[in-house]
Amino acid sequence: MRFTTVVAAVAVAATGAEALSLPLPIPGWTVSQATGFNLDISNKYGSPIPPWKPGHKPGWYYGPGNPFKYPQYPCLGGIICKILPYFPHSLQCPKPIPPKPPHTTTTTKTVKTTSTKTTTVTVTTTTTAAPTPTPTNGYTPTFSNITAAVQADDFLTFGLVETIDDCFAMCNSVAGCGFVNTYHDVNGKGGSPDLTCSLFSKCHGPEDADNRGGQSQPDGSIDFIIDSDGFCKDT
Numbered sequence: 001m002r003f004t005t006v007v008a009a010v011a012v013a014a015t016g017a018e019a020l021s022l023p024l025p026i027p028g029w030t031v032s033q034a035t036g037f038n039l040d041i042s043n044k045y046g047s048p049i050p051p052w053k054p055g056h057k058p059g060w061y062y063g064p065g066n067p068f069k070y071p072q073y074p075c076l077g078g079i080i081c082k083i084l085p086y087f088p089h090s091l092q093c094p095k096p097i098p099p100k101p102p103h104t105t106t107t108t109k110t111v112k113t114t115s116t117k118t119t120t121v122t123v124t125t126t127t128t129a130a131p132t133p134t135p136t137n138g139y140t141p142t143f144s145n146i147t148a149a150v151q152a153d154d155f156l157t158f159g160l161v162e163t164i165d166d167c168f169a170m171c172n173s174v175a176g177c178g179f180v181n182t183y184h185d186v187n188g189k190g191g192s193p194d195l196t197c198s199l200f201s202k203c204h205g206p207e208d209a210d211n212r213g214g215q216s217q218p219d220g221s222i223d224f225i226i227d228s229d230g231f232c233k234d235t
């Protein structure tokens with residue numbers, strides 16, 4: 001298969017690249033020739049048709065825990081992350097968002113014993129991080145859990161992710177990204193249960209979310225949108 005052969009060739013070349021100081025990949029190659037996927041900015045990073053139009057498909061998949069889940073989409077993990085930096089106008093692999101540390105509180109209790117003596121006890125409690133909506137990871141929520149997705153001219157790209165943090169990581173790696181919309185496109189995206197991660201350049205509120213699905217799928221079902229959350233990137 002062409003993709004495998006080309007990537008294997010580049011992989012071998014890339015391994016020796018630093019030692020040989022060769023300009024790699026082959027000069028004049030496009031990102032499509034090097035990876036088998038057109039992840040160029042001019043192709044909306046692999047998703048030229050936005051999610052509210054018929055015929056759309058995700059441009060990429062990013063899931064740090066399971067990097068090679070979809071053979072049909074470019075999965076942003078492994079060797080492709082070593083090839084993409086040679087193509088500055090292409091999508092790049094994101095830096096993972098570190099998991100939130102547990103929230104620790106320290107309280108001091110004064111315990112009075114039966115005698116006249118007073119003992120001070122220090123209690124350390126560990127609780128899970130505060131729930132949303134709170135400003136998180138440099139993003140501020142504009143809507144949450146609605147049944148429609150944002151549809152706007154400043155659409156940049158869309159793909160599939162496992163978590164909202166993965167979508168933040170993607171937005172951080174796309175030049176000019178200022179808004180994240182994650183949602184479940186039920187019956188859409190070939191039946192995948194993963195979150196859709198749709199990126200825009202400008203901030204959007206719920207008034208711009210008017211894609212409720214309603215598109216016929218190849219299996220005859222109609223898709224619909226649930227769990228749609230919007231976040232503006234803090235400036």
Ligand SMILES: *[C@@H]1O[C@H](CO)[C@@H](O)[C@H](O)[C@H]1NC(C)=O
Nearest residue numbers: 132144145146147226227228
């Ligand atoms: C989202 O909304 C649906 C429908 O109202 C509700 O069943 C579900 O529990 C909500 N989810 C969250 C995380 O609040």
